[in-house]
Amino acid sequence: MRALGRWLGVHWIGVGSPLLLLVAWEWASATGLLREAFFPRPSTIVVHLRHLAADGTLWGHGAMTLVRIGWAFALAAVLGVGVGLAMGLWRRLREGLDPVFAVIYPIPSVLFLPLVSFLVPPGEIALVVTTAVTSFFLIAFTTTHGVRQIDRLVVEAAVHYGARGWRLFATVLLPGALPFIFTGLRLGLGFALIVVVAVEIVSTSRGLGALLWLSWQILKVEDMYATFFVIALLGAVLSYGLAALRTRLLPWVQDVAERSG
Amino acid sequence: MSTRPPKVVVSEVSVTFESHGRSVLALDRISLQAHAGEFLCIVGPSGSGKSTLLRVLAGLLRQSAGDVRIEADRPGTPLTAMVFQEHALLPWRTVRDNVTFGLENRGVGRAERQARAREMLAMVGLTRFAQHYPHQLSGGMKQRVGIARALANDPEVLLMDEPLAALDAQTRTIMQEELLRIWATLGKTVVYVTHSLEEALLLGDRIVLLTARPGRVSQVYSVDLGRPRGLEVRGSPTYGALLEKIWSQLREEVARAVAEDRGGEHA
Numbered sequence: 001m002r003a004l005g006r007w008l009g010v011h012w013i014g015v016g017s018p019l020l021l022l023v024a025w026e027w028a029s030a031t032g033l034l035r036e037a038f039f040p041r042p043s044t045i046v047v048h049l050r051h052l053a054a055d056g057t058l059w060g061h062g063a064m065t066l067v068r069i070g071w072a073f074a075l076a077a078v079l080g081v082g083v084g085l086a087m088g089l090w091r092r093l094r095e096g097l098d099p100v101f102a103v104i105y106p107i108p109s110v111l112f113l114p115l116v117s118f119l120v121p122p123g124e125i126a127l128v129v130t131t132a133v134t135s136f137f138l139i140a141f142t143t144t145h146g147v148r149q150i151d152r153l154v155v156e157a158a159v160h161y162g163a164r165g166w167r168l169f170a171t172v173l174l175p176g177a178l179p180f181i182f183t184g185l186r187l188g189l190g191f192a193l194i195v196v197v198a199v200e201i202v203s204t205s206r207g208l209g210a211l212l213w214l215s216w217q218i219l220k221v222e223d224m225y226a227t228f229f230v231i232a233l234l235g236a237v238l239s240y241g242l243a244a245l246r247t248r249l250l251p252w253v254q255d256v257a258e259r260s261g
Numbered sequence: 262m263s264t265r266p267p268k269v270v271v272s273e274v275s276v277t278f279e280s281h282g283r284s285v286l287a288l289d290r291i292s293l294q295a296h297a298g299e300f301l302c303i304v305g306p307s308g309s310g311k312s313t314l315l316r317v318l319a320g321l322l323r324q325s326a327g328d329v330r331i332e333a334d335r336p337g338t339p340l341t342a343m344v345f346q347e348h349a350l351l352p353w354r355t356v357r358d359n360v361t362f363g364l365e366n367r368g369v370g371r372a373e374r375q376a377r378a379r380e381m382l383a384m385v386g387l388t389r390f391a392q393h394y395p396h397q398l399s400g401g402m403k404q405r406v407g408i409a410r411a412l413a414n415d416p417e418v419l420l421m422d423e424p425l426a427a428l429d430a431q432t433r434t435i436m437q438e439e440l441l442r443i444w445a446t447l448g449k450t451v452v453y454v455t456h457s458l459e460e461a462l463l464l465g466d467r468i469v470l471l472t473a474r475p476g477r478v479s480q481v482y483s484v485d486l487g488r489p490r491g492l493e494v495r496g497s498p499t500y501g502a503l504l505e506k507i508w509s510q511l512r513e514e515v516a517r518a519v520a521e522d523r524g525g526e527h528a
Binding site: 151153154156157158159160161162163164167171172175176178250251252253254 | 319320321342343345347349352353354362366367394396414
C-alpha cells in the first residue's frame with residue numbers, strides 16, 4: 001500500500017490526466033452537454049463492459065485479437081530485425097532496399113489485404129500477414145538506423161581490442177543497436193494493434209475490431225465504447241510492458257532527459 | 262638511454278589521405294624510436310598528425326610509405342593497446358567487462374580474465390565500481406577504465422592519444438600523478454600524444470616535437486628532470502628552461518599552422 005502511495009506520488013500526472021478526462025466526460029453526458037445517445041456516460045459503459053465480460057463475448061473476441069497480434073508481431077519482429085540488421089551492416093543492400101521500402105511503407109496496411117490474399121491462403125493467415133506489414137517496415141527502419149548510429153570510435157576501439165566478424169557483431173553492433181530495436185518493436189507493436197483492428201473491421205466477424213464495428217452497426221453504442229476501451233487498454237498495456245522490458249534488459253541505457261532533469 | 266634496446270622503430274613513415282579527390286600529406290617521412298620502458302611524448306600543433314601517427318602504431322591505419330617495427334618480447338600478448346581520447350568504452354558492458362574485453366577476444370579463460378580485471382581495477386582505484394556501467398562514472402573514472410582496459414592486455418607498447426584532454430584541470434592533475442605511479446610500477450613502453458607541453462615535461466623521458474601540416478619531426482628533446490617525478494618538478498629551473506626552449510619552437514609551428522589555415526580560407 002505504501003509502495004503504491006509512493007508510486008502515485010511520482011506518477012500522479014500520468015494517472016490523473018485520463019481520470020480527469022473521464023470525469024469531465026461523465027459530467028458532460030450527465031448534464032446533456034454531450035448527447036447521451038452517442039456519448040453514453042463512462043459509468044454506463046463500465047456496466048456494459050461487465051456484461052460483455054460476464055457472458056464471455058469480450059474474452060472470445062479479445063483472445064482472437066491477441067493471438068493475431070502475437071503472430072503478426074512475431075513475424076514482423078523476426079523479419080524486421082533480421083532485414084534491418086542486414087541493411088545496417090551492408091551498404092549495397094541498404095541502397096537497394098531503401099527506395100523500395102520508401103514507396104511501400106506509406107501505403108495504409110489494410111489495402112494490402114486483397115494483395116496478400118492472392119499470395120497466401122486467405123482468412124487467418126492473410127489477416128496476420130497484412131497486420132505485420134507496417135510493423136515490419138517500422139522495425140526494419142529503426143533497426144537499420146540503430147546499427148548506423150553506433151559511435152564509430154567505439155567500433156574502432158572494439159576492433160583494436162581484437163573483436164572481428166561474429167564477435168564484433170555480437171558484442172558491439174547488436175548491443176549498440178538494441179535501444180533502437182526496442183523503440184522499433186514498441187512502435188511496431190502499437191501499429192500491429194491499430195492494423196489488426198482495422199483489418200478485423202473489414203474482413204472478419206471475430207475479434208475486437210469486428211465486435212466494435214458490429215456494435216456500432218446495430219447501434220449498441222455502449223458496447224462499442226466498451227470495446228473501444230478494451231482496445232485502448234490493450235494498447236497501453238502492450239506499450240508499457242515493452243518499455244518496462246527494455247528498462248529491465250538494457251540497464252546501461254541512460255535517459256538523457258531524466259539525467260538533466 | 263641509447264644503451265637500452267629500441268622497442269618501437271618508426272622509419273620514414275608517410276601517410277597520405279584522399280580528401281575530395283585531392284591527396285593530402287598528413288605525415289611526411291617520420292622517423293623516431295622509443296626504447297624499452299621509455300615514456301615518449303609526442304607534441305605538435307593541431308593538425309600535425311600526432312593522432313594519425315598513433316593510429317598507424319596501433320594498426321588502425323596503414324601508412325602510405327615507410328616502416329613500423331615493434332619488438333615483441335613475449336609471444337601471445339598484443340603489440341599495442343590504445344587509450345583513446347574520448348575513452349571509447351562499450352556503454353553496454355560493465356566496467357569489469359570492458360576491462361576484460363580484449364582478453365575475451367583473444368580467448369583467455371574466464372578465471373584468468375577475472376583475476377586480471379581485479380588486479381587492473383585495483384591499480385586504477387576502481388575496485389568498488391566493477392559492476393557499474395560507463396554512464397554512471399565521471400569523466401576521470403571512465404578514462405581510468407580506459408587505462409585499465411589497455412593494461413589488462415599487457416601490451417608491448419601502451420599508446421595514449423591525449424587521454425586527459427577532455428578532463429577538468431584538477432582531475433587532469435590527479436590523473437597525471439596516477440599515470441606516473443602506474444608507469445613506474447609496470448615499466449611499460451609508452452607513446453603518449455598530448456598538446457600540452459607541461460604534461461609532456463611532467464611525464465616524458467623524451468619529447469618529439471612535430472611540425473605543422475604535414476607532420477615532420479622538428480626536434481627531439483631529452484627531459485632530464487630525474488625520476489621519480491612529481492608536480493614539484495614544475496618549480497625547477499631545468500623545467501622552466503626546457504619549457505621555454507620547446508615552447509619557442511612550438512610557437513613558430515602553431516603560427517605557421519594558423520597562417521596556413523587562414524591562407525586556405527582565402528584560396
